[in-house]
Amino acid sequence: MKFILGTMVCILSFSGLFSQTKQHPSLSGIIVDEQTKKPIAGAVITIQNRTTTSGDDGHFLIRNLIPGKSSITVNSLGFEKYTNTINLAKEGTTLQIALKGYNLFLQPLEVKAIRAGSKAPFAVTNINEQEIAKTNLGQDIPFLLNQTSSVFVNSDAGNGIGYTDIHIRGTDATRINVTLNGIPYNDAESQGTYWVDLPDFASSLNSIQIQRGVGTSSNGTGAFGATINLSTNEFHEKPYAEVNNSYGSFNSWKNTLKVGSGLLNGHFTVDARLSKISSDGYIDRASSLLQSFALSTAYINKKTSIRFNIFSGKEKTYQAWYGVPDSLLATDRTYNPAGTEKPGTPYDNQTDNYQQDHYQLFFNQELNNNWSFNTALFMTYGRGYYEEYKAAQNFADYGLTPFTIGNTVLDSTDLIRRRWLNNHFYGQIGSLQYKTNKDELTFGGGWTRYEGNHFGNVIWAQYGLYTPNYQYYFYPAVKTDVNFYTKWQHNFAKYWYSFADVQYRTVTHTMNGFEGNGNLDISRKFNFVNPKAGITYSHNTWQAYFSYALGNKEPNRDDFQASLQEQPKAETLHDFELGVSKKNSRFNYSADLYYMLYKNQLVLTGIINDVGAYTRVNVPNSYRMGIELQGAYIFSKWINAQANFSLSRNKIKSFTEYIDNYDTGGQNAVQHTNTDISFSPDMIGAATINIIPEKNITLSFLSKYVSKQYMDNTQNEARSLAGFFTETFRANYTVKNFVFKEWNFILQINNIFNKLYEPNGYTYSYISNNHLYTDNNYFPMAGTNYMLAVNISL
Known part of the structure; x- marks a missing residue:
């Protein structure tokens, strides 16, 4: 710190x-x-x-x-x-x-329509292809963004490969809007982002933009804390080929092959990637096998571009999502309970398996010097399951009849089950853009439809299974989303720019049954109007802005699993942003202040729904407020540095906690006021120092600090995660025109001081024998570990 x-x-x-x-x-x-x-x-x-x-x-x-x-x-x-x-x-x-x-139309309009421009009044971080490549050693995208402002990350397996997560300004993945080339990526039902389904996607990226706060109107789920826009639609003029290989701790491997045709016959391009990532993980049995490919082909002429993308990711990860109990953290911090219900050795196929295929077709057209148009059709096909060995399962819970052996009637059995999700997500986005010297006007929108089938199969049982691959539940769901937006940026006076943005969004979600409550049918419709407005002053090396944005967001699938009389309300966010920055060729610094006022934010309180499941409920008033400081300076030709620091206050004004009481069989209610929002540290900081002793050598020292955070909303010290400070060292060495066009060697040593820390966890409290007990489970990160990469451009 x-x-x-x-x-x-x-x-x-x-x-x-x-x-x-x-x-x-x-x-x-x-x-x-x-x-x-x-x-x-x-x-x-x-x-x-x-x-x-x-x-x-x-x-x-x-x-x-x-x-x-x-x-x-x-x-x-x-x-x-x-x-x-x-x-x-x-x-x-x-x-x-x-x-x-080039006498070619190369602008990626589908990305430009939703990204914040240089004069937009929002807190924005842009990351280019070169910066991405420096950190792309096999870890998921959240870990590549770890040094950016107000970000902290975690990993189930403990080393950034497999299931990972990101928080921005304390908000989790279900509140972060993610797009791939302007196309929505968040899971339509849970609204989360599963980066594990995009293995090595960073190797196909040419840019990333992070918008903190509500930001500009986008496609897909509402941004309730941030937006991450990923772009792959890059033009390569010359043919190229790359072979990128990494190896590191925990038997971690990354192998990537990239090739491109360059411009063929003045109009055509083809780019392709093939990747494989594998790791044993830091946590016991937290292995990952991740495979992916990407193919992109385009036709480009003076005023038109057509591009077709196919990319796919397939993952198999051993389950590591249960955490380490606090009783074992000091003595066995890599403990994994997954698969241990099986007698003897843990079940060897306690795995998560999923494949996701993406198809994207883009059409961009310049109409004249001022007007341009784009549209894109897309489909995402996902299917997969997680498999688990379960002991002593009641036959009745699976729609099976008790099993009789002689005179003994068995009510339960050990079994192996698979819980499936098979879904199609498809739709269209588009925008019409007008630009002059003083005005930028965009009319855009899109429609999407999600069709998801949730079902479960029993593939083996010790007793009582007569039907192979027996299906014991099937719950279909459909969600549609239509949105329209208009954005206008106007240079109304010298150095002054106004920004206005309004979006209309309508969402319909129909769910026919939930696990444990198969007869509950829910159909909800939401209509949202989301305006944004701001003003920017930009002159020489100074820029300042102020903006207000309103965001609305529908509940996710789990929130609807409540009685018809206790259905959740939509959430609303009022976001006020004020920023100032100064930038020249040698240094830059900025300060961004924000106040994010939530109405009806959905939070976990411990209350259980009518089928005994813990569910989120609306709390009337909560807020986040803070300041984000950033700076960078080039001290000399051989040393430069950059750093960011966020200080925030994140509060729920009032809510009722519910604690299971085993003595009475009910729940005790406890009132809380002015408590911290869970997983919202007050301070987040990052710093990087780059030393360049020779033209082709860069030595980097990266620091990260995250203060204490709470695992629930009670601000109870017994349910908190300790703050942590880590250091990482990275060395980059480049050799050109030796056998091949370029060699790039990267050595990264993470957590060089072997800090033992846990950035994520969960907690459960209950009353027994008139005493309050709290059980915590943690997700530890690895101590000192390394990755070594050899990247060759042919």
Whole structure:
């Protein structure tokens, strides 16, 4: 924690001191379109291992360079890559660089429609392909985002491979909207994101945008704390091939093959990826076998692009979702109870198995200089089950009759069951976009339909099973979602921009039965209007903004499993955001303040529904408020640093806790006021220091701090997770034009000080013999562990 704060102070307080040290040459200039001579915004300029982007006026500036000959490259979407050798003068150099445009339509409009632009009044983090590649060693996407602001992550297996989760501003995955090329990805029923179903998807990504808060209107489930937009639709001009391999602790492997045709006949491209990730996991038997592929082909001409994507992920993971009891945490922190109901050794196929196939078809069309249109059709097909050995199961719970042996009637048996989910999720998104020098206007929306079948099979029983693969429940569900939105950004005065956004969304969810309550049929419809508005000031190196956004969100499937008289209400969020930032070629820093006021937020209180299951209920008032600080500074050509720190307050104003009372057979009610929201640490920080001793070597020291958090909403110290501080070391070494085009070696040592910590867990309290007992279960993370990668560009 002190290290992170020290890094922030160093970046923000001593930047002036360093700026007064010996000056080195600077490189400045403007990037323009060769044909139109108009400035190009967002071009990426790289020289001497330093990178910056051109501003809205096309200008750029890089300070603190070494005089003499240097190679410079400039990349911008829609233009040919520019490469040249220049001679930097001691007093500085100014250039005008003209980029030659492709006579092709390359803008990914499906992504642009939902992403926040550079002048949008929201808290945004953008991550490019190069930054993704530095950390892509086989861990799931949440772990690649761990150093970003207000983020903390966890892993069931303890090493970031398999089932993983992410929290942003304390909100969990069910409240984070995720899109893949603008297409919704969250599970339609649970509203969660299962990253394990997208193994090695990071190897196909060219950019990620994180919007904290409600953000702009998007497709899919409502953003109730953040949005993560993932984009794969990248254009590669030249043919390429890559072989990426990683190996590390716990017998962890990542093998990836990527190939691309480049531009064929001036119009066609084909890109493909094949991946396999495997690991034994840190937790006992927490193994993972993850396989995936991706194929993308496109036709592009001057005003039209058509792209078809197919990608698929298949996972088999040994169940590790039960956690380690607190009684064993100190002596056996890798303990896994999964499969231990089987007599003798644990059941060897206590696994989760799932495959998910994605089909995406995009059509983009430029109508004229101001108007453009896009639409996309998609279908996601998922199917899989988790298998488990269960001991002493009552025949009646499975619709089976008791089994008789001689004069003995057996009411229960050991068995092996599979619980299945088979689903289709399909629909269409689209947008019409208008752009001038002062206005950006987008009309968009989409429709989706989810058809899911939940069913269970008994595949073996010690007694009483006469039908092979016997089905003991079947509960179908259908969910439809239609939304329309309009966004308008207007440059209404010099340096000033307004933003307005309104979305209408209607959701219908029909469920025919739930496990344990097969006769409960629920059909609910929700209609939401979600307006957003804000204002931005942007001049030179300063930018400031203020915005308000309203978000509404329907309950998830489990919430509906209540009596018809106790059905949950939709949740509402009022999000106020205020931010200021300053950025130039050498440093940047920002501060974002937020106040997120929830109405009818759904939380666990311990109450059980009419079938004995714990369910979430609406609490009238709760809120999150905080400040997010970020900073980065280039001290010299061989050292730079960046850090972020979030300080927040997350409260439920009033709710009633329900505790099981084994003495009475009922529940005791306990009133609470002004308590912390579960899994919402008050402080989250991250810092990175990069040392570049040689041109092709980068040594990075990454720090992460997360303060204490509570596992329920009572703010009870006995039900809390201790704060933790970890350090990671990463070394990156690049060799070019030795046998192959490029070799990239990465060594990453995680948790170098062997910190024993648990970022996730769950708790259960009950009363017995007039005494309150609390049982906690934790999900420990691995101590010191490593990954080593050898990536080859052919």
